[in-house]
Amino acid sequence: MMIFIVFAALLSFVHTASASTGVTVMLSESMLGDGEVHGRVRVYFSKIKPEYADSKGPMYENGDEQDTNQVFGFDARFSSSSLSSELPEEAYGYPLARFADLNDLPAQSYNVQVELARFKEVHREGLPPTFLPDSCVSKDGSNGAYEKPDGTIYSKPVVWQFGTPLSLTLTEVIPDSTPSSRGCAGLGDGVDSAWIKTVRIQSSALSKFYKNSTDPTLEACVLLPYGFDDHPDAKYPLVLANGHYNPTFNPGGQFIETKPDCNDPDDYACVSAWYGYYLYTNWTASSSTPLENARVLVVTINHPTSFFDDSYAVDSEAMGPYGTAIMTELIPEVERRYRGLGEGWARGLMGGSTGGWESAAHMILYPDMFSYSLAACPDSVTFSRHTSVNMYEQDNAYYYNSDFKKTPTPGYRDGYSGQSIDYVFPAGDIISTFREMNLRELALGENGLSCGQCDAWEAVWSPVDEATGYAKRAYDKETGIIDKDVVEYWKKFDLARVLVDNWDELKDHVAGKLHFAAGGSDSFYLNNGVYDFQQLLEKSVGKDHGVTFTYGAHDGLGMQHCFRGYEYDADGKVLPNSITRLTYVQDVIPKMVESWVANAPVNADMR
Numbered sequence: 001m002m003i004f005i006v007f008a009a010l011l012s013f014v015h016t017a018s019a020s021t022g023v024t025v026m027l028s029e030s031m032l033g034d035g036e037v038h039g040r041v042r043v044y045f046s047k048i049k050p051e052y053a054d055s056k057g058p059m060y061e062n063g064d065e066q067d068t069n070q071v072f073g074f075d076a077r078f079s080s081s082s083l084s085s086e087l088p089e090e091a092y093g094y095p096l097a098r099f100a101d102l103n104d105l106p107a108q109s110y111n112v113q114v115e116l117a118r119f120k121e122v123h124r125e126g127l128p129p130t131f132l133p134d135s136c137v138s139k140d141g142s143n144g145a146y147e148k149p150d151g152t153i154y155s156k157p158v159v160w161q162f163g164t165p166l167s168l169t170l171t172e173v174i175p176d177s178t179p180s181s182r183g184c185a186g187l188g189d190g191v192d193s194a195w196i197k198t199v200r201i202q203s204s205a206l207s208k209f210y211k212n213s214t215d216p217t218l219e220a221c222v223l224l225p226y227g228f229d230d231h232p233d234a235k236y237p238l239v240l241a242n243g244h245y246n247p248t249f250n251p252g253g254q255f256i257e258t259k260p261d262c263n264d265p266d267d268y269a270c271v272s273a274w275y276g277y278y279l280y281t282n283w284t285a286s287s288s289t290p291l292e293n294a295r296v297l298v299v300t301i302n303h304p305t306s307f308f309d310d311s312y313a314v315d316s317e318a319m320g321p322y323g324t325a326i327m328t329e330l331i332p333e334v335e336r337r338y339r340g341l342g343e344g345w346a347r348g349l350m351g352g353s354t355g356g357w358e359s360a361a362h363m364i365l366y367p368d369m370f371s372y373s374l375a376a377c378p379d380s381v382t383f384s385r386h387t388s389v390n391m392y393e394q395d396n397a398y399y400y401n402s403d404f405k406k407t408p409t410p411g412y413r414d415g416y417s418g419q420s421i422d423y424v425f426p427a428g429d430i431i432s433t434f435r436e437m438n439l440r441e442l443a444l445g446e447n448g449l450s451c452g453q454c455d456a457w458e459a460v461w462s463p464v465d466e467a468t469g470y471a472k473r474a475y476d477k478e479t480g481i482i483d484k485d486v487v488e489y490w491k492k493f494d495l496a497r498v499l500v501d502n503w504d505e506l507k508d509h510v511a512g513k514l515h516f517a518a519g520g521s522d523s524f525y526l527n528n529g530v531y532d533f534q535q536l537l538e539k540s541v542g543k544d545h546g547v548t549f550t551y552g553a554h555d556g557l558g559m560q561h562c563f564r565g566y567e568y569d570a571d572g573k574v575l576p577n578s579i580t581r582l583t584y585v586q587d588v589i590p591k592m593v594e595s596w597v598a599n600a601p602v603n604a605d606m607r
């Protein structure tokens, strides 16, 4: 009761403090449920587009950094006595920073739509109760930045004439998508096939950390090896294929058991379906397949949090003990159910981007658990180049150091090449600066709660402010000024430094077994961290370190995100990323198995 009174006082303060924007957001009473609705209100503006006549308006087009629709955001709480809220003048906006800046736009009509991303009260060990997003994913979808989380409330898109009052009503809700989820095997939520199994556990480490205030379920999708039932006494190695949230088993390419009925080499969905089918036929062939001697369990895992679609699978102050939960609870349970060997010499890692960072981090931070890793186009593996930013040397993350110049640090160039059938031209065209990517997140969510990429990195690597419960910022989200104390804390996740600092213990573990790949023109500048990793390693321990680094190019031109290593077509031409991202299993796992066999301990069970 007391909390409620305090909050009501706060709300009226906010109201009187802000001048008027004339934009009112109302919650339909039918959305109220049994109490309050609290969350982030985001008001989207775009030019009029005919396709917005349907219910999918501008809020759906704002998923990616390159998008330039206008958005304003503010936190709000609705209750039966307070069903409307006004967009405050000081609300953060992107690309235009304040509502008053809209005066710079042509006085014409716009499509407008509002969404409310819901918050829940979360209790974490040693931290004050904090409101965090309910979720950053749709259970049926993938990365929450692209698919709206279940429970998101929104309005239908409306046409608004510039200069007139604007009133928006939150009347729609995205329902629980679990019933429509494709599930690990693509057959429905929790429905297994002969090959693909679902493993779900309630993590006790997460229940304890979150004091039961959030769902502690971890999910693994497990592909069983060929011959699993015919060899009931055999035990199998395990490959953890790290990557973003995905309800369906997708270790880098799908596993599709029926022949696709399409035949269009220019349609990426069709090409990808064929590779999914090739993976199935290769996997289930007794011979004449690259997987003939690679009978292993392949596992993908789902561990979304209130900060991102993925926890980064390590122990962090803000997100909690996900590394511990995955290493000591989830993987052992998969191995118990499906006859894993359960030993570090017979486990491997692969993945790209977020999954690339996880694959490097697991190899270095959990050396007893794994003995082979392909870390492709990984997120920052050292912070001397966190994308384009030197977190150790720069004063400001948004501009290079300079007395008089203010040159912005870039964030995203050329475009993502993972779904364009051919190469993307690496002209170096800047789509977003690092500052722009961050300011957009600030509009989507303050205090690091946007579910966006830069906020997610801070939630993994930063300490938590014990007064607020939010991750401390390594750089001010508005100004870019770097906090060196927070960056000092980041060093425990600077994978190059951890490796170099523990070289004597780790050198045999990584030599010949830790592999990096990155495109020479990675779209998010993630190749920079890989270069610096290599340089630090060579400066510290010499060139004879045994870690491999592959930088992707074709015809002398750098490859984009997410290069994972070279593969060639029948004419010897380098395959584009859009194809090689579909062949991780066939190409990487046989190499992993060779390495395991060559390095197996003397008494290992090799049957």
Ligand SMILES: *[C@@H]1O[C@H](CO)[C@@H](O)[C@H](O)[C@H]1NC(C)=O
Binding pocket: 207, 208, 211, 212
């Ligand atoms: C969480 O819930 C479980 C089962 O309901 C209970 O045994 C446990 O004590 C709870 N833990 C905390 C920290 O509240």
Ligand SMILES: *[C@@H]1O[C@H](CO)[C@@H](O)[C@H](O)[C@H]1NC(C)=O
Binding pocket: 278, 279, 281, 282, 283, 285, 287, 288, 289
């Ligand atoms: C394995 O996959 C390749 C495509 O990568 C395909 O050409 C080949 O026919 C497959 N082999 C088997 C035995 O399924």
